[in-house]
Amino acid sequence: MIASPVLILGARSDIGRALARAYADKGAAVILAARGDMEAERRDLELRSGQPVRAVTIDVTDGEPDTFFATLGEIPGTVVMVAGLLGDQERSAADDTEAARVMATNYEGPARYLLAAARVMRDVTDGCIIGISSVAGDRGRGSNFVYGSAKAGLTAFLSGLRNAVAKQGLHVMTVKPGFVATQMTSGMKLPPPLTAQPLEVANAIIAAQEKRRDVIYVKARWRPIMMVIKTIPEGVFKKLSL
Amino acid sequence: MSTSTPSNTTKVAGWGRYPTVEAELRRMIGTDAATAPIASGTSLIARGNGRSYGDASLHPRTMIDMRGCDRLVDFDPGTGLIACEAGLILADLITLMLPRGWWVPVTPGTKLVTIGGMVASDVHGKNHHGSGTFCDHVAWIDMALGDGQVLRCSRTDHADLFAATCGGMGLTGIILRVAFTMVPVESATIRQRRQRAPTLAHAIAAFEEAQDWTYSVAWIDCLATGASLGRSAILLGEHARRDELPIEGRSAPLQRKLGRAKTVPVDMPGFVLGRLSVSIFNRLYYAAQRPGDTLVPLDPYFYPLDAIHDWNRIYGRGGFVQYQCVLPLAASQAGYTRILAEIAAVGQASFLAVLKRMGPQSFGMLSFPLEGYTLALDFPTTPVNLALLDRLDAITIDHGGRLYLAKDARASAATMAVGYPRLGEFRAVRRHYGLEGRFSSLLSQRLAL
Numbered sequence: 001m002i003a004s005p006v007l008i009l010g011a012r013s014d015i016g017r018a019l020a021r022a023y024a025d026k027g028a029a030v031i032l033a034a035r036g037d038m039e040a041e042r043r044d045l046e047l048r049s050g051q052p053v054r055a056v057t058i059d060v061t062d063g064e065p066d067t068f069f070a071t072l073g074e075i076p077g078t079v080v081m082v083a084g085l086l087g088d089q090e091r092s093a094a095d096d097t098e099a100a101r102v103m104a105t106n107y108e109g110p111a112r113y114l115l116a117a118a119r120v121m122r123d124v125t126d127g128c129i130i131g132i133s134s135v136a137g138d139r140g141r142g143s144n145f146v147y148g149s150a151k152a153g154l155t156a157f158l159s160g161l162r163n164a165v166a167k168q169g170l171h172v173m174t175v176k177p178g179f180v181a182t183q184m185t186s187g188m189k190l191p192p193p194l195t196a197q198p199l200e201v202a203n204a205i206i207a208a209q210e211k212r213r214d215v216i217y218v219k220a221r222w223r224p225i226m227m228v229i230k231t232i233p234e235g236v237f238k239k240l241s242l
Numbered sequence: 243m244s245t246s247t248p249s250n251t252t253k254v255a256g257w258g259r260y261p262t263v264e265a266e267l268r269r270m271i272g273t274d275a276a277t278a279p280i281a282s283g284t285s286l287i288a289r290g291n292g293r294s295y296g297d298a299s300l301h302p303r304t305m306i307d308m309r310g311c312d313r314l315v316d317f318d319p320g321t322g323l324i325a326c327e328a329g330l331i332l333a334d335l336i337t338l339m340l341p342r343g344w345w346v347p348v349t350p351g352t353k354l355v356t357i358g359g360m361v362a363s364d365v366h367g368k369n370h371h372g373s374g375t376f377c378d379h380v381a382w383i384d385m386a387l388g389d390g391q392v393l394r395c396s397r398t399d400h401a402d403l404f405a406a407t408c409g410g411m412g413l414t415g416i417i418l419r420v421a422f423t424m425v426p427v428e429s430a431t432i433r434q435r436r437q438r439a440p441t442l443a444h445a446i447a448a449f450e451e452a453q454d455w456t457y458s459v460a461w462i463d464c465l466a467t468g469a470s471l472g473r474s475a476i477l478l479g480e481h482a483r484r485d486e487l488p489i490e491g492r493s494a495p496l497q498r499k500l501g502r503a504k505t506v507p508v509d510m511p512g513f514v515l516g517r518l519s520v521s522i523f524n525r526l527y528y529a530a531q532r533p534g535d536t537l538v539p540l541d542p543y544f545y546p547l548d549a550i551h552d553w554n555r556i557y558g559r560g561g562f563v564q565y566q567c568v569l570p571l572a573a574s575q576a577g578y579t580r581i582l583a584e585i586a587a588v589g590q591a592s593f594l595a596v597l598k599r600m601g602p603q604s605f606g607m608l609s610f611p612l613e614g615y616t617l618a619l620d621f622p623t624t625p626v627n628l629a630l631l632d633r634l635d636a637i638t639i640d641h642g643g644r645l646y647l648a649k650d651a652r653a654s655a656a657t658m659a660v661g662y663p664r665l666g667e668f669r670a671v672r673r674h675y676g677l678e679g680r681f682s683s684l685l686s687q688r689l690a691l
Contacts (some may be wrong), residue, residue, distance in 0.1 A: 013309065014271065040272065044313035048338055185308060188270035189252070 002209060003077025003126040005029040008112060009058060010083030012040060014182035015132065018198035019080055024049035024204055031076065033058040060109030061101070065116030078209070079117040080130040081110045085147075086184050092146035099146050106150035111157045118165055128171045128209055131158045135176045135217070138226045141242040162214060166209060173208060174215040177201045178222040254305060257554055260651055261624045262491040262559030263684065265303050271310035273327050277386040279306055280416070280680070285358070287683040288416045290356030291331055293317050296362060296651025297684035298411050305418060308358055308578045313324070314338075315419055323381060325421040328358025333548075339495050340540075344424040347379035351596075353545050358417040363648035364409030364609040366616075368457035368544070370480065371449075371567040371601040371665040375611060376422070377408035378604055384419040388680030392418065397605075406671040409606035411647050413691060414672065429495040431482040432457070432543040435535050438528070442472025442578055449476070449599040454502070456480050460597040463524040464619055467586045471579065474597060475531035482537055499539055527588075563651050565631055566610075566618035568600060569643035574615040577641035581617065581634055595619030607664040607671070608691075610646045628652060647685065655690045665691070 006023045010016045011032035018048065024030050024045055031054045032045065034039050045053040058068060061085045069075075087102035114129055121127045126182035136144055137151030155174055162172035179195040196218045197205075208216045217223045232240070255262040267289070270276040279286060286304040299305065308329035315325035319469045322344060327333070332346065333353040339345070350365040359365075364377045373379075382396040387408060395404040401607070407414045435455075438444035445460050452458045457479035466473040484495045547553050554562070569577040578597075596618045600611040621627040638645065644661025645653050659665055670677045684689070 012271070017271075040313055040315070043315065047314040047317050181269075183269050183271050183275075186267070186307070 002026055002028050002206065003124060003128060005031050005074060005076055006053075006078040007031045007033060007072070007076035007117075009033045009060065009079065009081050009110075010173065012036070013053075013082055013084075013184070014198040015177070016080075016082040017041065018202035019082065019205065021048060022199065022202040023078075024051065024053070024201065026206060028078070028136050030233050031056060031072070031074075035059045050225070051158055051207065057111075060113055061104040065113045066119070068113070069116050069120045075120050075124060077121075077124050077126065078128045078130070079114065079121070079173060080132070080205070081114055082132050083110055084132060084134075084151075086144075087147055089144045089146060103147050103150045105149060107153040107157070109155055118161060118170065119132070121170055122168060124170070127169070128170075128173065129158075129161065129165075130173045130175060130205060130209065132177065133158060135178050135222055135226050138176070139230050139237075143242060149225075159215075171209075172213050173205075173210075173213060175201075175205055175218070176216070176222065176226075177218045180218075194222065194225075201225045248586050250446065252385060254292070254300060254584070255561070256299055256651070256673070257293050258562050258564060258623075259554055260563060260684050261297055263300045265301060267305045267307050269307040269310050272313070272379065273311050273384070273386075276306060276308060276346065276416055276418060277306065277390055277392065278309050280386060280390050283680075285680055285682045287306050287681060288328075288358065288412050290329060290362075291360035293352055293353055293355045293359065295646040296649060297688065298648055298650075300684040301360075301682065301683065304419050306366040308356060308416075308507050309476075311418070312356075316421075322424040322426065323421060324424055324630055325419060326426040327419055328356060328361070330343060330361065331355070339499065340427075340430055340597070343426055343428070343496060345427040345537060345677050346376075347423060347425050348373055349544055350405055352548055353541075354548060357422075358412075361417055361420055362412040363406060363604045364604065365648070366600065368459045368610055371453060371458065371599045372456060374601060375409075375604045375609055377606055379422045380408065381421040381423065383407055383417060383421075385414065386416040386418055388415065388676045402671050403675060405605050406668050407601065408604070408606050409609035409647075410668065411608065411685060411691070412683065414675070414677055415681060426482045427496075429482045429487055429491075430540045430541055431487060431491070431495070431500045431537050432479045433482045433486060433535065435478040435537045436531055437475055437476040437478070437533050438470070438531055438662075439474040440470065442474075442582065443575065444595060445472055445474040445476060446575060448632075449615075452476070452478050453599075458599060461527070462582075462595045462597045462617070463528055464582060464585045464595045465524055465589060467583075471582050471586070472597075473528060475528060477543075479538075479543060487497065487537065498541060500541060526587060530533070551580065551581065557575040560623045562620050562622050562632070563627070564618060564620050564648040564649040565634060566616060566646040567634070567638040567643050568612055568613040568614055568616040568646070569638065569641045570608065571613060572614075573641035573643070577637060577643065578615065578617060584630060584633055584637070585619070588626060590621060590624065590627050590630075594667075607668040608647065608662055610644070610648070612644070616646075618646075647689075650685070650689075653689070655688070658689045658691075 006028045012034040022032050033056045042053050042055035085105040092099040133155045134151040136148035137155045140148050158174040181191040201218050204218045251264050252267050265607050288306045289299040293339040311327040311329035313327045317324045349367045360376045364375045366375050455478040455511050460474040460476045462474040603612040639660050
């Protein structure tokens with residue numbers, strides 16, 4: 001059961017676009033939220049679905065989350081937080097502004113907006129809050145720990161929010177997509193068996209929402225891999241280049 | 243939210259998997275982003291879904307992956323005019339529009355192409371004799387040029403750029419948006435008539451008689467020799483009207499029944515497509531083509547090979563080249579008799595080849611079709627086959643024909659220059675709009691386009 005309307009925060013990204021199309025395909029009303037002008041995206045989805053589609057402006061690192069939801073005009077049945085920023089570890093390690101931007105876009109902004117979402121969605125039937133976190137949050141690695149730690153924060157946040165609002169019937173789902181072939185990862189050498197296409201991620205999310213799953217890895221083989229990575233003793237782990 | 247960053251290289255090839263390059267493939271989202279790489283000032287080529295066979299979508303350093311630019315821009319149900327971004331995959335467009343009763347005016351033999359690729363190759367289909375090329379149905383194209391400016395070109399505005407772009411292999415800028423007219427259909431079914439033609443002369447006679455049919459194509463056995471040279475199964479087709487469907491199909495005439503796609507899991511060893519196995523297959527296939535009328539679903543009718551994912555792997559690791567030529571009407575009988583005899587003598591052809599009657603030449607400067615017959619078939623990339631293809635080039639040119647740029651990976655610049663008399667005009671447009679040195683591909687470098 002998908003509660004409508006579906007608000008997609010970060011709708012311009014590859015995963016956000018794929019989600020918008022997949023939800024519309026399921027017959028859900030979709031509200032696109034992203035930075036900047038979303039008219040082309042809105043028009044595309046309207047032509048595809050044959051239904052009116054709304055687009056609103058949002059920057060998760062800026063603005064007042066409560067004001068955003070108050071001016072939205074309707075209470076979403078489903079909220080998907082897609083906003084995030086991979087950034088560059090070397091730049092983040094060297095430059096405080098860059099580190100702050102990565103942390104704010106992956107943890108602070110998404111968490112604050114989802115808290116506000118949970119406040120307005122108290123009485124929604126079959127309501128669902130979905131956060132796109134990352135396998136990078138499962139353990140901090142030298143090669144991307146600024147991003148990874150922010151995602152670890154988001155994972156812990158989603159886990160806690162789930163625990164807090166479950167009794168009121170609001171479902172919270174954590175998604176760890178693993179590698180996804182997107183503009184963000186364009187040109188990186190990603191291992192094909194571990195890499196998902198955006199549409200695959202979107203379809204996995206919707207299927208998991210219908211089953212009320214708590215935590216999903218889009219490609220199931222990530223689960224044992226991260227299990228192993230998490231169990232390596234710190235003394236050994238620090239000597240590896242990961 | 244992500245921004246595009248310079249990235250490292252990936253191995254990229256066309257559908258024939260020959261040749262390959264190790265270069266940067268930049269995925270862009272939205273047509274605004276797609277123009278950004280132009281600012282770097284170096285040369286590049288836009289690439290769609292990589293279904294051209296040879297080197298048309300390859301660049302030694304920078305390719306722009308357009309598949310993230312796939313938004314619908316507008317649709318007018320009164321006229322069928324649709325506007326979309328160039329990276330939209332034809333299969334997705336069909337999934338969206340067929341249930342509403344709209345079909346593409348022209349489709350190639352695979353739906354896994356982008357709309358931009360269909361313009362760049364000015365693709366043709368089984369209805370070329372009556373409907374012309376895809377670009378004959380295009381109203382306008384938005385092009386990003388070498389200085390980053392975006393121009394809308396059409397038959398009336400920047401008509402020279404329009405004529406150079408239709409069939410221009412992506413060498414006139416980045417195709418951003420395309421508007422074209424779709425055609426209404428009543429069903430997702432084709433009424434098919436099947437005929438047998440025991441020789442090439444019979445096949446040509448059958449095509450000439452079938453000019454009133456919307457669709458026509460022949461599967462030709464390239465290993466048949468002597469009295470059977472040119473033995474073909476001819477398939478004619480019309481979109482079935484709703485009242486032609488069986489009663490049970492009339493309530494949802496536009497619904498498609500899609501079978502599950504099969505996959506070629508590994509690269510096949512060479513003997514699988516040996517002369518004996520292919521020759522046996524062809525004989526059985528011909529025998530199975532019982533003449534008569536049937537209703538067939540639209541997907542297997544237009545896209546028989548799309549049901550087998552990665553079918554290009556059947557030719558093994560070395561890849562393959564597809565050979566497609568067109569000969570003028572008057573020269574077709576004589577020319578194809580020579581071409582088929584050469585192919586049968588070497589005996590390494592693909593299991594089936596396609597023969598098709600083409601209508602008059604279109605307005606595109608490098609558009610492939612001309613009034614006559616076209617033949618298309620695959621060859622594994624071996625020295626023996628490459629030598630054979632050089633001989634076929636000579637026969638094609640001798641008979642006033644030419645080769646299809648979207649299929650080519652190996653022909654000479656001289657062969658192409660003879661086949662495309664408007665190449666000079668095309669180069670002049672490239673010069674005039676400042677496109678030389680900004681947009682190039684392995685194809686354009688190899689053939690000096």
